[in-house]
Amino acid sequence: LYEWLFQLRNKRKAAGQLDLVRHRPVLHTSRMYPAETGCTTLVMPLITELRNSNSVLVYDLRQNPEPFLELEVDVLHDRLFTRSEDLPEGMSRLPVKSVKINKCPALAPRNTLDEAAIERIAIDLDACDRHYKLLSANSDFMQRVAQAYDRRAFVPAEDVELALYDGFLNDADRNRLARVRAASPQKLASTDFNFQDKRLPELLFRYRARNWPETLSAQELQRWEQFRCQRVCNGMGGNTLGLNEYSERIAQLRKEREGDREARRCLDALDEWGASLGDCRTQDDFSG
Template identity: 45%
Template sequence: GVTRLPIKSVHLNKSPMLVGNLKTLSGAMATRWGIDLEQGRAHAQLAANGPDMAAVWAQVYQKPAAPNETDVDEDLYGGFVSNNDRRKLESLRMQTPAQLATARPSFEDERLAELLRRYRARNFPETLSEAEMEAWEEHRAARLFDGAGGARTVDQLFGEIDALSETADERAEEILGALYEYVEAIAPSRY
């Protein structure tokens, strides 16, 4: 097995607390909170005499690199939509599916054109051209079967449903069954 280092992450504004300057902690307050000042000083001395860990912390807390390209559906913080684009989107929401199919708005934000295509594909698939439908099915297959963009695959979801159904009561079993059928219904033709 692996032996973990005796290191604890400290959350700000939560217990246990850290005191950077012991002059701010009176003996009365230490007693009230059950803090052993001598033990604290001994631990501080141990840490000071130990190896210099400064270079290690950056690696320990390094977050994995974000993917280079964020999918437009997941790009909530990619930037705000301009007022012009917002007006165009509001106008598009009032259009019929047939009008949406022929609409070619020029957005300032390049993400919105793809979002509009996906909106049509999800809500009005009959309005897609053959090329648009093919691109949509490729996108769906990449996400649902290959896990593109870190998406949960259909197989992973089915495995999770199966695992949950082993301990589910009758009502939960009905819900899981309905979820399973729904996923089968919306998944591209591979299923």
């Protein structure tokens, strides 16, 4: 299993599992699917994302596609990007996910499912086959899904590390980064590299703090501790969990895995690690 997943680091190997001609179903394992079904489902590859050739849109075949087949692009967009709790009662999200072939997706052929696995992930293959046939007969639906996905508003990341791919560096800054890589820790602390890209000064500061914290001034050390607290305790920086959300997720997993001794042991260890981080502090704790 490890060797198979290791091969999927190659995006051509991953793309080879996603049939965009016959759209043959494939198994997909991801944290986006419920833990009680092994985070695994049977998906139908639909179409490549219009502006990202590394993203293949797939449909979760556990879900009946019939309610979605006639929906217009605007409605499909809302069903894709509105949270379930924000949708009107009785209305469900469109069960389409993006599989990034350049991010080592966990994919496997359908024929790897044996009876034990079918029972373990609680999947109804007959229902999946019916849903597959419905989708196969509605190729225009796939196009509308791609158009709906393409209408996402691009929101630049607020944190510099999440914004690494928001734009390319110019030649002058690339040359400055070559000087950064060649500089000693002490030189990094005393040199103004005069970057043009506004992301780079903060990235350089974090590079120094993570690798050579002894070179930080008292003011820089305070700034670094403040950043660490915000990131760990408050979940600053995009999709990172704060300590409260972390604890809530562990509590949820305890309910889902009740009676599972091995899961309880792992969750106890995760709880202990969270507690070791100490009390959550806010920015005010570092001021003055």
